[in-house]
Amino acid sequence: MVGYTTDGKTVRRPLSPHLQIYTPQMTSILSIMNRVTGIAVSVGTLLLVWWLVAAASGPSAFNTVQGFVGSPIGLFVLFGWTVSLFFHFFNGIRHLGWDAGFGFDLPQTYATGWAVLIATAVSSVLVWAVGLWLLGH
Amino acid sequence: MRESISINVRRSQLGRARGVGAGHSGVEHWRIERITSIALVPLTLWFIYAMLHLIGAPQVVVAAWASNPINAVLLLVLIVITFHHMHLGLQVVFEDYVANKWQMTLMILGAKSVSLVLGLMASVAVLKLALS
Numbered sequence: 001m002v003g004y005t006t007d008g009k010t011v012r013r014p015l016s017p018h019l020q021i022y023t024p025q026m027t028s029i030l031s032i033m034n035r036v037t038g039i040a041v042s043v044g045t046l047l048l049v050w051w052l053v054a055a056a057s058g059p060s061a062f063n064t065v066q067g068f069v070g071s072p073i074g075l076f077v078l079f080g081w082t083v084s085l086f087f088h089f090f091n092g093i094r095h096l097g098w099d100a101g102f103g104f105d106l107p108q109t110y111a112t113g114w115a116v117l118i119a120t121a122v123s124s125v126l127v128w129a130v131g132l133w134l135l136g137h
Numbered sequence: 138m139r140e141s142i143s144i145n146v147r148r149s150q151l152g153r154a155r156g157v158g159a160g161h162s163g164v165e166h167w168r169i170e171r172i173t174s175i176a177l178v179p180l181t182l183w184f185i186y187a188m189l190h191l192i193g194a195p196q197v198v199v200a201a202w203a204s205n206p207i208n209a210v211l212l213l214v215l216i217v218i219t220f221h222h223m224h225l226g227l228q229v230v231f232e233d234y235v236a237n238k239w240q241m242t243l244m245i246l247g248a249k250s251v252s253l254v255l256g257l258m259a260s261v262a263v264l265k266l267a268l269s
Contacts, residue, residue, distance in 0.1 A: 127185060
């Protein structure tokens with residue numbers, strides 16, 4: 001990287017290694033996943049807004065949304081949103097724990113990381129199982 | 138144990154009193170992001186419960202559900218806090234990853250504008266359902 005000294009001369013500054021040099025670890029992967037899922041949940045709010053606006057507009061607009069949500073693409077988007085929401089939810093609680101000063105030891109960090117992953121998987125499957133069961137009744 | 142610390146910094150006393158540094162703002166952004174996230178814990182659980190309750194329901198049922206003042210108010214709180222948390226979070230992502238300052242500023246303002254408009258659209262929809 002090119003930088004400048006205080007007297008204006010250009011110098012080549014050393015550059016730290018880029019991302020692909022580092023071995024992926026759970027800590028770093030979950031960290032970036034928090035941002036990725038945050039963005040995914042943000043995009044997913046479009047569906048929520050569409051759903052609410054359609055419900056306020058009337059039955060025909062509402063049926064259009066329900067039709068989309070029930071389509072293969074709609075189900076895929078909704079499932080992705082569910083998983084992202086649960087991950088961001090549980091990892092967000094993990095972050096709040098760190099903010100309060102808890103769970104900084106490496107073993108604890110890994111334990112809470114696994115807890116977030118398991119809780120995300122279990123909650124997503126559970127909510128969809130309950131949802132599909134309710135739809136069948 | 139709490140120790141008393143004295144910091145000798147070359148900064149104006151007004152700046153010290155306000156708790157602001159070179160970034161021109163204090164910890165408000167960080168703080169509000171945490172506060173909204175705490176509020177979103179129960180709200181998100183309620184939202185998931187509500188969505189399961191309404192799954193497959195026709196428009197009349199959803200409209201009747203949303204006309205209940207408790208549901209309408211919880212929806213409005215959820216909407217306001219979600220979109221507030223959203224624009225704060227997206228801002229940090231853009232600050233960290235967009236190198237070009239102009240591009241970064243535009244993307245942050247875009248995220249804030251979109252969050253505001255989406256939040257207002259959702260809120261007006263809820264109000265219409267609640268008040269009709």
